[in-house]
Amino acid sequence: MTAVRPYEPRSAQAHAPDSGRWLLVVFAGLLLxxxxxxxxxxxxxxxxxxxxFGALIAFGELLRLNLPGDxxxxxxxxxxxxxxALLLRIGDTPxxxxxxxxxxxxxxxxxxxxxxxxxxxxxxxLTAMSARLLAVACVAIxxxxxxxxxxxxxxxxDELPVMLALVIxxxxxxxxxxxxxxxxxxxxxxxxxxxxxxxxxxxIGAATGASAxxxxxxxxxxxxxxxxxxxxxxxxxxxALRRYAGIRATYLQTVRALARSTEVGGYVEAGHSARVxxxxxxxxxxxxMPEAALLELEYAALMHDIGQxxxxxxxxxGATVLVARDEQRRIAEYGAEVIGQARVLDTVAxxxxxQSDPCRPADRSQxxxxxxxxxRAANAYDDLVGSSADASRVAAAMERLRLDxxxxxxxxxxxxxxxxxxx
Numbered sequence: 504m505t506a507v508r509p510y511e512p513r514s515a516q517a518h519a520p521d522s523g524r525w526l527l528v529v530f531a532g533l534l535l536x537x538x539x540x541x542x543x544x545x546x547x548x549x550x551x552x553x554x555x556f557g558a559l560i561a562f563g564e565l566l567r568l569n570l571p572g573d574x575x576x577x578x579x580x581x582x583x584x585x586x587x588a589l590l591l592r593i594g595d596t597p598x599x600x601x602x603x604x605x606x607x608x609x610x611x612x613x614x615x616x617x618x619x620x621x622x623x624x625x626x627x628x629l630t631a632m633s634a635r636l637l638a639v640a641c642v643a644i645x646x647x648x649x650x651x652x653x654x655x656x657x658x659x660x661d662e663l664p665v666m667l668a669l670v671i672x673x674x675x676x677x678x679x680x681x682x683x684x685x686x687x688x689x690x691x692x693x694x695x696x697x698x699x700x701x702x703x704x705x706x707i708g709a710a711t712g713a714s715a716x717x718x719x720x721x722x723x724x725x726x727x728x729x730x731x732x733x734x735x736x737x738x739x740x741x742x743a744l745r746r747y748a749g750i751r752a753t754y755l756q757t758v759r760a761l762a763r764s765t766e767v768g769g770y771v772e773a774g775h776s777a778r779v780x781x782x783x784x785x786x787x788x789x790x791x792m793p794e795a796a797l798l799e800l801e802y803a804a805l806m807h808d809i810g811q812x813x814x815x816x817x818x819x820x821g822a823t824v825l826v827a828r829d830e831q832r833r834i835a836e837y838g839a840e841v842i843g844q845a846r847v848l849d850t851v852a853x854x855x856x857x858q859s860d861p862c863r864p865a866d867r868s869q870x871x872x873x874x875x876x877x878x879r880a881a882n883a884y885d886d887l888v889g890s891s892a893d894a895s896r897v898a899a900a901m902e903r904l905r906l907d908x909x910x911x912x913x914x915x916x917x918x919x920x921x922x923x924x925x926x
Contacts (some may be wrong), residue, residue, distance in 0.1 A: 566579060580612070602782060642669045776806075
């Protein structure tokens with residue numbers, strides 16, 4: 504009897520080393536070596552400014568946070584580094600820091616800010632740090648020659664368009680690099696990954712860019728005190744984002760705990776909800792669903808069997824794929840009513856309610872949402888295979904799903920599922 508490796512979602516491999524990530528890190532490392540060497544040869548200009556901006560960048564790296572989708576951001580560090588790259592004058596004294604010095608100060612400060620994280624066992628997150636460093640390098644290499652040699656005029660409205668354009672270009676560069684890395688890590692479509700990056704990064708990117716410009720202009724009036732003053736609004740924003748991330752993580756943990764109630768009550772096999780959720784999200788990603796829809800799909804898949812708590816006697820093995828259509832519909836309806844009591848998961852409740860509907864309803868009514876069709880197929884597959892690694896059971900389950908493709912199951916969903924589970 505042949506066995507296959509149990510299904511492992513691609514998202515579980517998101518942190519595995521891959522060629523794109525290492526190429527990015529190596530390039531950033533070479534840039535660090537070049538900038539430090541060049542700065543050592545030419546000497547450090549404006550030492551006090553270098554120390555002030557370096558301290559702000561290190562502080563920002565120390566307070567880095569996780570955004571939705573396990574993205575890392577360091578808005579204070581990014582604003583400080585961009586402000587240093589765009590610096591024109593400190594009071595009445597022209598800023599003479601070159602691009603090499605900006606890159607060197609930024610890179611060293613990032614490393615210093617990351618050391619406390621390493622000391623307590625947190626990962627270094629070199630990929631995100633490298634992307635931020637390269638974005639700053641783009642601005643510094645383009646802007647410092649203009650600021651130091653060519654000149655941009657004496658009025659702020661002559662300088663602002665160039666500085667604003669470079670901030671936007673740097674943000675776009677970082678978003679594209681992050682999307683490319685996530686595309687390779689999660690095996691998703693680049694267009695979808697880029698759209699997700701834009702949706703998540705635009706608000707914090709706008710705040711970071713605005714703070715960088717304010718620091719650069721305010722330094723002409725306030726001197727280095729502007730570095731600290733204009734970092735405060737970003738600090739407040741970062742605290743709010745950290746609280747939001749904590750609430751979201753707690754929310755997901757609560758949903759997972761609620762989903763386990765069917766397992767504890769003996770209504771479904773242990774691990775069934777988690778397996779269906781992982782598989783459903785992987786299928787959704789294979790089909791190009793955006794991140795917000797994937798989160799709703801994950802919630803719905805985790806709680807798709809909550810309606811079984813209404814049953815007087817549990818379904819044998821919890822396999823709802825084996826019960827009559829009316830019973831499936833009743834279970835789905837009850838589950839949707841339970842989820843709807845939260846009054847914040849209406850879309851999730853509708854996904855669960857429609858999971859029992861066939862791909863092509865007999866009355867030619869509106870077909871169920873894609874998320875419902877995904878859960879229907881993923882649940883049927885796990886009902887038939889469970890935690891088994893037997894290749895014959897996998898093949899038999901996929902054959903059964905294919906026989907009902909078109910009427911019961913969405914052909915695209917079954918094809919995507921096959922790519923994930925068939926070796």
